[in-house]
Amino acid sequence: MKKKYYLKCTGKYLFRMITLLIAVSVISFVLVSLSPVDPVQQYVGAVPNVSVEQRAKIAEYWGLNDPPVERFFAWAGSVLHGDFGVSLLYRRPVLDIIVEKFGASLALMMTAWIFSGVLGFAIGCVMGLFNGRWLDKILKKVCFVMCSIPTFWIGIVFLMVFSVMLGWFPFGMSVPKGVPADEVTILQRIHHLVLPALTLSFLSFANVALHTREKLVDVLESDYVLFAKARGESKWSVLKRHGLRNILLPAVTMQFGSFSELFGGSVLAENIFSYPGLGAAVSAAGMYSDVPLLLGITLFSTLFVFVGNMLANIIYGIVDPQIREGCIK
Template sequence: MKSRFYLKFTGRYLVRVVTLLIAVSIVSFILVSLSPVDPVQQYVGAVPNVSVEQREKIAEYWGLNDPPAERFMNWGKALLHGDFGTSLIYRRPVADIIKEKFSASLALMITAWIFSGLTGFAIGCLMGIFHGKWQDKILKKLCLTMCSIPTFWIGIVFLMLFSVKLGWFPMGMSVPQGVAAEDVTFLQRIHHLILPALTLSFLSFANVALHTREKLVDVLESDYVLFAKARGESRWSILKNHGFRNIMLPAVTMQFGSFSELFGGSVLAENVFSYPGLGAAASAAGMGSDVPLLLGITLFSALFVFIGNMLANIIYGIVDPQIREGYMNESNNR
């Protein structure tokens, strides 16, 4: 029974991810094709002595003169063979650029993801414990304010305060300027990572905190918690035995659901701090009409977000047996 369930579960997600990638490919290719930016002009840059014949040869080499449907089919066939194309900006294979840039972005997003989850959960628990008191009111107003502040504005404020005025952190980049890659120490990388990660974490920690607060308040006002108080259980015992167990799953839901927010916010954070990650590469590809790189990053980001949501569903089943049984019953009825 379980083997059949896992087989159906895996097959259903494979169908979903293939369908998602096809839809994202079509929509992204159409939007990029409608862009007013001339790829040939972006490729040659500010070189003044490029003749019309040379421009035509460049366009023919990149297949820009072919009909859009034919270009899409050629790109799709190459993609099935593992060839994402060559970037017009970096003059390198798109797969190599994504691999290189994502390693930098992954460190940034994981650090921000962990920090936002722990901070949001802790602040949400504090607000729930002190529900209706001055601590709850102050923290709630702070979280509501943070939800409305754009990421790039927070990054600029952090740069002005911690880098320019106080001098605690560097102005940007992922490594010190003028230092060879093999000579950069781990502490130097962490030093350059803290401020961008802190900026990116502000994107989602307030949502986690507010959601955790509401769930904890509901738990603390439930009948079984009131009964536990009547039996003389301490506040810590109630939180440990009833509160944390019931609010853990909603917190996990919010945290894994923030993958798309983190990926989107990394574009702004990386541009503010000149951080050489995948978000900055996506921004450069969009501004430069680098179709192969932009499509490759779009597909990769869609796959990344899909995997995050899939992991969340798997963790739901592990944490909550009722959800796992619901998955199995749904799979058996199909």
């Protein structure tokens, strides 16, 4: 049964992934082609002595004079062969830049993801246990406020408080300024990672907490929990034996569903803290009309979010056999 489930779901996910990547490729290419920014002007930058003939040669070299459909199929054919082109901004292969930047972004997103999941789940359980009491009301108001605060504002406040006023954390970057990469210690990297990760984790921890609270309240008001309380079980025993197993799956749903939010929020967080990851790279690519890099990061981010959702569905099937049976039918 498990083997059939994994084979069936793998085929479905593979088909969905291919169709999603094709759709994202077409839409992204069309939007980039309609951009009013001149790629040649962005490529030459502030160089004053670039003649019309040189601009024409640059446009011909990058294939900008070809029809959009022809340019799209040429780009798509190169992507299928593993060639994402050369970045106009970095003058390097796009794939090399993505691999280099993804390590820093992955550390940031995974740290924020763990922060938001653990913190949100714990706060949600506390609110559910003390439903209607003063602690629940205070935490719920805090979560509602956090849901409405934009990421860039939280990042700026954190910089002002923890970097400027208290001096506990550096202003930005992923490593100390002026220190060679091979001499940077793990503690120094963590020191630079904490503040942007906390900023990014505020995107989803409140949603996880509120969602967990509602599910736990429903569980605690069920008949079997009332029966357990009548037998003399304590509040923490009820949470451990009956609550956690019933609210774990919805919490996993919210947590894995926040992958897209984390990737979108990392663009703001990395720019605020000058963190050299994919978020900062895609922002620079959009500003300078670096089409190959922008399209490459778009495809990579789509694949990243899809894999996160796929892992969530696989975990659902492991935790809940009914979902597994529904996938087989």
